[in-house]
Amino acid sequence: MGAMVFTPSRDSGKHKHIRTALEDTFQKRDLVHLAAGSSVPLLRNHIWLVVRGMVKLSSITLQGDELLLGLAGPNEPFGAPLSHLELTEAVTLCDSDLLCLSMEEIQASPHLAMALVRAMASRMRQSESLISLLGLRRVEDRVRGFLELLAEDYGQACDQGLQLNLRLTHQDLASALSTTRVTVTRVLGLLRDEGWLQILPNRQLVVTHLPQTR
Helix, strand or coil, rough: CCCCCCCCCCCCCHHHHHHHHHHHHHHCCCEEEEEECCCCCCCCCCEEEEEEEEEEEEEEEECEEEEEEEEEEEEEECCCHHHHCCEEEEEEECEEEEEEHHHHHHCCCCHHHHHHHEEEHHHHHHHHHHHHHCCCCCHHHHHHHHHHHHHHHHHCCCCCCEEEEECCHHHHHHHHHCCCCCHHHHHHHHHCCCEEECCCCCCCEEECCCCCCH
């Protein structure tokens, strides 16, 4: 595969540093292409970077339930060195192109290392937002807040609002928000009926209203 082409972000400056560092250092590096639903091996001394697509990060609880830890989108890193959970899994939510970087490569490039630090800070903010949502008493508020977070971070502008070009199942949403699949299905129906959300025939979601202050 040729030079890396990064998926544009709605916030063009959000990942400017890491995009520049990677284009300068690894412009001719081959990418790993994985189809939707593929498991990404988490290597002990390597960090993955999403170039195109989306990866779901999850863990298995002691009770055997899946817990959604977060998402990694374009120009965002993930990998074993960034987590202390042994049962973490990474699965592509759509066809994705990934770059695998060894810790030795990162340590040898201060410019790249600093860019990754900035990208990891963004991932940490996402994790903190997810945790704060769990403190909301009403499940409807949790679902609405989670979809707002995804739309602002990864949504693509369309005529109706912001479209989420990823297929999170109702169980994925339930795992992220500490509720049940049945409850998520009911809440999504309510949000659709009030016009806040559109559900497309391909099951992708469009958030039609976002708070002006966010």
